[in-house]
Amino acid sequence: MGLRSGDSDVVTATNGCSGPHTSPILDTSFAPVGYPFPLRRSVSAGGLVAVSGQFGQVDFRLVPGGLEAEVHQALRNVAAVLQSHGARMRDVVKTTIYLADVDDFDRMNRAYLEHWDPKRLPARTTAGVSLPFNALVEIEAWARLGAASRWRRRLRAARRAARGRAGSPPEPAAPRQTTAAGTESA
C-alpha cells in the first residue's frame, strides 16, 4: 500500500505488466498528456518542487541487478528530473523510500548514501509497501528551488515585461548555466 494518492491510478494503468526486466512498465492509456501515467514527473510550487516516485527504470524497463541497482538508477532519475528545474541533489530536503521488502533497509541505506553529501542529507521516511511493476524500490523527493531558479524566473518575468512595452530597458544577460528551465512547473 503506497502513500501517494496517484498510486492506485498507476496500478490500474499498468494492469497486465508482469515481471521486472522483461516487460516495459509502459501503458499508453494516459498518453494524451505526453506521459504514460496520469501524473507529472515533477510539479513546482511555492519554491519547492515535488518529484514523483521514481523507479530504477531506464526507458520504462527496470534495470537488472537487484535492489542496489534499482536504488542507484532511481536516484539518478531523481537527479535528472531535478536538473530540468535547475536543481541538484544538494537541494533535496525530503525523500520517501518505499521498499518492496523492508528487510532491504540496510542495503538500501548503503546504496542511498553514495548519492549524497553526508553533510546535506535530506529528511527521510522509509516504509515497506507493495510496489507497481514488481519494483524493489520507489523514491520520491521534495527539493527547494534555489537562487539560480529564482533568478531565471525573474529573468523570464523581465522578458515578458520587456515584450509588453516599447522602449523597455535591455534585458539582463543570459545566465551562464543553460539548463532547461522547469518546463513542468505548475
Add this chain to the structure above:
Amino acid sequence: MSDETARQVSSAVSSAESSASGFAPRDHPLPLRPVVRGGDWLVVSGQVGHKDFQLVDGGMEAQLRQALANLRDSLAAHGGSMTNVTKVNVLLADIADFDAMNPVYLEFFDLDHLPARTACAVAGLPFGARVEVEAWAYVPVTATS
C-alpha cells in the same frame, strides 16, 4: 519492547553503523537529517518510537507517544512547534491499530490546530517499529531568524 525486538533494533542500528566505516554521517547513524528546512517549511523525517535508537516498550501506543514526542522535540530544536504542523503521515504496521492510534495522536495536538493527515498501514517498517510518523511544519524563515 520484547527482547527479540530489542535485538532487532540494536542489530539493525549497529549494522547500519558498522557496515562501512564512515557510514554514520556526523551525529546520526542513518543517512538522513531529522529536520531539514525547505523554504518556509520544516520537514521532519519519519519518526519511530525510539529513545537513543531503542524502541520503547509498550506496543504501538507507547511507540506512537514516543514518536510524537520525538517529532515535537525535533521541531522545537528548529524553532517550530506542534501548532505549526500542517501535514502528518502516519504509517502503521497494522491497520487494526488505527482506532488505538487516534487518542494518542490527540494528546499531542490542539483540537484547534489539527494538521491534515494521511494514515495507512504498510507492509513493514524499519526496525520492526509498529508506527512511523512524518510531518511538514510551516515555520516561515522570518519567524525564526
